[in-house]
Amino acid sequence: MDWIYFLDIFGTVVFSISGVLTAMNKKFDLVGSLIIGFVTAIGGGTIRDILIGRFPVGWLNDRNYLYAILAGYIISYVFKARIIGLKRSMFLFDTVGIGLFTTIGIQTAINFGMNIEVCLIMGVISAVFGGIIRDVLTNEIPLIFRKEIYASACLLGGLVYIILETISPVRDVNIIVSILCVSAIRFFSVRQGWTLRWDRD
């Protein structure tokens, strides 16, 4: 589980950066940016924990998540110009992050004895609700509802993970395959300009 924990912390840093950068674009002050980075990073996992009744919610018992958020915050201010130039890397990190958050969310729900549909939903919530809260707090229509195959990538990757968990005994491999799956879907969808809009009229 060690490398998963490491990736989870790493994902928290990435989500924190994404929140802080959004806040900086909106001219939020130093504390406002910190709050946005914070809720972006822990929002999804927090809502998942609350819904399944896991109290106190995860990050309250592990300082490392707070340090990860703080690290993302500092990185954002110090390397702002460079990060924006690193759009491609950020996209990659972000994609790995949501893939991982999806599988961690599903696994947490499985451990709490949730039924399979709920586990899948918890995976998606873990991955996308941090970004939704970020967009709501900055008064934007959440990006994921309109622009990219984002939640759908989580949904499909989550489905792959659940199937793998029932047929394959090596969890680490299942997680890696699921993350690759999420990444592949997002990568190709952005490249090909896929959308999921269906306008019948």
Add this chain to the structure above:
Amino acid sequence: MDWIYFLDIFGTVVFSISGVLTAMNKKFDLVGSLIIGFVTAIGGGTIRDILIGRFPVGWLNDRNYLYAILAGYIISYVFKARIIGLKRSMFLFDTVGIGLFTTIGIQTAINFGMNIEVCLIMGVISAVFGGIIRDVLTNEIPLIFRKEIYASACLLGGLVYIILETISPVRDVNIIVSILCVSAIRFFSVRQGWTLRWDRD
């Protein structure tokens, strides 16, 4: 209790449709619409359950709510044009839905030993917060704050239900009367253009 459960599921379908249609109007993609339908349908009950400490929250233990949401989602896409023509029916369904959600919310709070004021508040929260979350996520000022006697109908209907529960032993009748009460208030308020604005200056 059987017909109440049936109505509850039915109300979930209606709320899901209302969410999905709102999302479609905003040009959300297929997954975005599903998420909006989902939070509209289960948002109010979820907040109620969290506040009173009922974990895991209701819908996590009953797949039928998920199927109801999915049904509302599919209905929205397949019958989009017709549903919009059915504005009158939708208004009726919606009104029965909030009336029912109000009484179910109150009853749940009573079962958890809440005081009477809190029960009333939980009834209103169950009925209206799904719609509030829908409007927040689609970046609208929640409709219920401005346009119609909506929350007030729930408040009054809830009050009627609480009074009936203390004087009448037949719960089914109490629920029906309360729903009729909510429906009547909304119906007449819309027809007569009642508002609850109070501008002193």
Add this chain to the structure above:
Amino acid sequence: MDWIYFLDIFGTVVFSISGVLTAMNKKFDLVGSLIIGFVTAIGGGTIRDILIGRFPVGWLNDRNYLYAILAGYIISYVFKARIIGLKRSMFLFDTVGIGLFTTIGIQTAINFGMNIEVCLIMGVISAVFGGIIRDVLTNEIPLIFRKEIYASACLLGGLVYIILETISPVRDVNIIVSILCVSAIRFFSVRQGWTLRWDRD
């Protein structure tokens, strides 16, 4: 503890007024204003209680909070014109309110055995999230992210409180000093036009 409880209720009235006035400015109806006053007053403490797993959340077991909200609601409508003229007093009340909410939030988290960083975060959440929810529901970018040293005052005042709690045995004094600290920071920041923006480019 008696005077603290009294101040807590008083702070609830002040926050309720702030919410109702915001709603009135947005032309919300009577029930909409009540809902906004309600969530502004209990929002921060509710989120804190949920995160640390304190159920049912605080105000569900104490009617006085509800009466305080109702009092703020009635005061807002009856004395609307005068309250707006009392901007200076409202600012003072509000500042004392957030200072107090910060210390109460920290103390609650300490009682629940949270680590020191989490206690500090819970103090800030208790003080500022009511206002954040108010602004989200009225479709505004939360003020605290942009305009004033607000959350930062809570953060610093909270830090002072935590330090005092470890070195001074008289809690009442610690609370008063912390509140004075928050008030002083806010007062001078507004007077001097301090901001916490950092634009490197």
